[in-house]
Amino acid sequence: DAGVTQSPTHLIKTRGQHVTLRCSPISGHKSVSWYQQVLGQGPQFIFQYYEKEERGRGNFPDRFSARQFPNYSSELNVNALLLGDSALYLCASSPVLRGTYEQYFGPGTRLTVT
Amino acid sequence: GQQLNQSPQSMFIQEGEDVSMNCTSSSIFNTWLWYKQEPGEGPVLLIALYKAGELTSNGRLTAQFGITRKDSFLNISASIPSDVGIYFCAGGGKLIFGQGTELSVKP
Numbered sequence: 001d002a003g004v005t006q007s008p009t010h011l012i013k014t015r016g017q018h019v020t021l022r023c024s025p026i027s028g029h030k031s032v033s034w035y036q037q038v039l040g041q042g043p044q045f046i047f048q049y050y051e052k053e054e055r056g057r058g059n060f061p062d063r064f065s066a067r068q069f070p071n072y073s074s075e076l077n078v079n080a081l082l083l084g085d086s087a088l089y090l091c092a093s094s095p096v097l098r099g100t101y102e103q104y105f106g107p108g109t110r111l112t113v114t
Numbered sequence: 115g116q117q118l119n120q121s122p123q124s125m126f127i128q129e130g131e132d133v134s135m136n137c138t139s140s141s142i143f144n145t146w147l148w149y150k151q152e153p154g155e156g157p158v159l160l161i162a163l164y165k166a167g168e169l170t171s172n173g174r175l176t177a178q179f180g181i182t183r184k185d186s187f188l189n190i191s192a193s194i195p196s197d198v199g200i201y202f203c204a205g206g207g208k209l210i211f212g213q214g215t216e217l218s219v220k221p
Contacts, residue, residue: 004156033208033209035209041213041214042118042120042202042204042211042212042213042214043157043202043209043211044211045208045209045210048207048208056207056208058208090156090157092156092209101145101147101162101206101207101209102147102159102162103147103159103209104159105149105156105157105158105159106156107154107155107156108155108156
């Protein structure tokens with residue numbers, strides 16, 4: 001079975017631009033979460049979506065937004081990119097919102113802002 | 115806010131040695147997860163713990179959920195070179211991660 005997939009793998013943007021990252025969860029998983037991982041640190045929670053609704057948001061500015069589609073895939077959008085947005089962006093899926101917190105991660109999208 | 119303190123930050127061991135790392139929290143967690151991340155990849159789930167005092171094994175890996183629900187540890191027995199990577203603890207529903215323990219294994 002396919003795991004979590006993310007696209008693109010790598011991306012280079014300049015300051016001020018916007019970016020859209022995409023994620024497809026494991027088949028049957030209805031919850032998708034996004035994390036930012038800066039080099040040398042653990043992942044930081046950005047958003048959680050379940051059944052197309054936002055169910056949690058981390059301490060990130062409004063430049064970050066996301067949505068989940070009827071097929072449970074998800075997009076993360078970042079506007080007005082800053083140099084500090086350079087990071088590995090990870091998507092994770094889980095089968096249900098409560099009862100299990102086992103989240104399965106994709107390989108990530110490496111974003112470089114110049 | 116909630117924080118996880120993971121130690122040690124790095125370990126350099128000989129193949130065949132046992133490894134122990136732990137994670138403590140300033141708050142109570144109802145779930146503890148342990149992940150391994152290799153360069154260029156996303157974290158891979160190793161063990162999930164759901165009950166205080168729970169001891170769970172996955173091959174050579176053993177993890178425990180602390181009685182106070184504020185800590186967890188991970189042991190790796192008889193380490194091998196492919197154990198190399200960064201090990202993260204994580205807790206809660208919207209996962210909060212530790213800083214990671216970087217493991218190096220010398221053949």
